Amino acid sequence: MHSFTEENYLKAIYKLQETNGEVVATSALAQVMGVHAPSVTDMLKRMGQKKLVSYQKSKGVKLTEKGRQVAIGIVRNHRLWEVFLVEKLGYGWDEVHDIAEQLEHIQGEELINKLDAYLGFPKTDPHGDPIPDAKGVLPKLKSVLLSSLKEGEEATFTGVSDHSTSFLHYLDKAGIALGDMLKVKSIEQYDQTYTLALKGKREVTVSHKVANSILVS
């Protein structure tokens, strides 16, 4: 139906729209796609003709409704396959991204719905990101950054805002896992370092950078 390249552009535009606002710049897209700007211009022209995006010369690009549907489908595929890799094949949450980048392009509505059922209709992927349902509806999770909590407050670790392997590794090493209850014991005024109490009374001290990459609710 659509080429892998088109799908990857759609996904990238979708994500940039989520984080950086409605209109996406050529250069931003070039950066995340790992290509040079003129390639993006060319691609956007082609995708504009196919009504996947609405593109105005030198004004940036937005997804059309059609493009948005495709993008959400890719996100759904990606996240469900990640669940499969972790839950069924025993991969770590830090190892599944690249494989899911391939699997997300496998076509077939029935396939992904069967996979969804097989996995028990999970609501989130191994990083806590929400999985769109078969109709493309994305469950809104109302999580906040750990760094927004005050001393004494308590919450459940539900997701990460930094998906890098190195950060996920760090969390593994620090023994902080998705679903853990975290209580803010103290916040160091000088450098915004957070001391957390985890299950079993274990205490961990994390930097502000880390507190800024942890989502809780």
Added chain:
Amino acid sequence: MHSFTEENYLKAIYKLQETNGEVVATSALAQVMGVHAPSVTDMLKRMGQKKLVSYQKSKGVKLTEKGRQVAIGIVRNHRLWEVFLVEKLGYGWDEVHDIAEQLEHIQGEELINKLDAYLGFPKTDPHGDPIPDAKGVLPKLKSVLLSSLKEGEEATFTGVSDHSTSFLHYLDKAGIALGDMLKVKSIEQYDQTYTLALKGKREVTVSHKVANSILVS
């Protein structure tokens, strides 16, 4: 590593070598790949330079050892994913080919080995075709055609030589499933029609064409 197209050519050459002998003709390849002959000539030149095939102008092609390894890897992927689709997702054996054609190109040795382990290291796919192991060794199954059996002989249904959806459908409808014990009750001399006794004393009569597409051992 290799493009999907290259992988599909390698698989096609591999299968043609299995059935039609060592050297594969441009036209045969064009036919199974669904492209025109000049496209094949071009592709074989490129693949020859990459040492995936040994190609001699107007003399046909053979796989190199390197090409053969890649081809067997694809076959391994294809068949393991078929097992997954049938055993885990509940697909029918007649529905999985096209999806597996996509999944077979997913890269990652670790992935396919983990999938293999998850499935319990199956020896055959849902059609009874042998699955190469992690080292690329294909278990030799010594099966024969049902049509080679004589009256009174008995054997287990272990595979099909016709993989078409329509044939698989026919077998489903006739209630003949992989693993069934089949006994040749009688063979009609006039038109080589086979009357078979299945488990539970059920009798089924099948044409010579069907007897020629069923493998037993």
Added chain:
DNA sequence: TAATATATTTAGACTCATCTAATTTAAAAA
């Protein structure tokens, strides 16, 4: 507002995998 810096697009070229039309090579038949 004018000058400068940055972002974007045009122009022209490359690779991969394909096509059609024309030509050449190999095989089969006379």
Added chain:
DNA sequence: TTTTTAAATTAGATGAGTCTAAATATATTA
């Protein structure tokens, strides 16, 4: 062995997705 037929290759073109270098818009700052 010559002729005819079939198979394979060359030649030239196309579309997708990319590139570099040059030109043009847009934004920023003086």
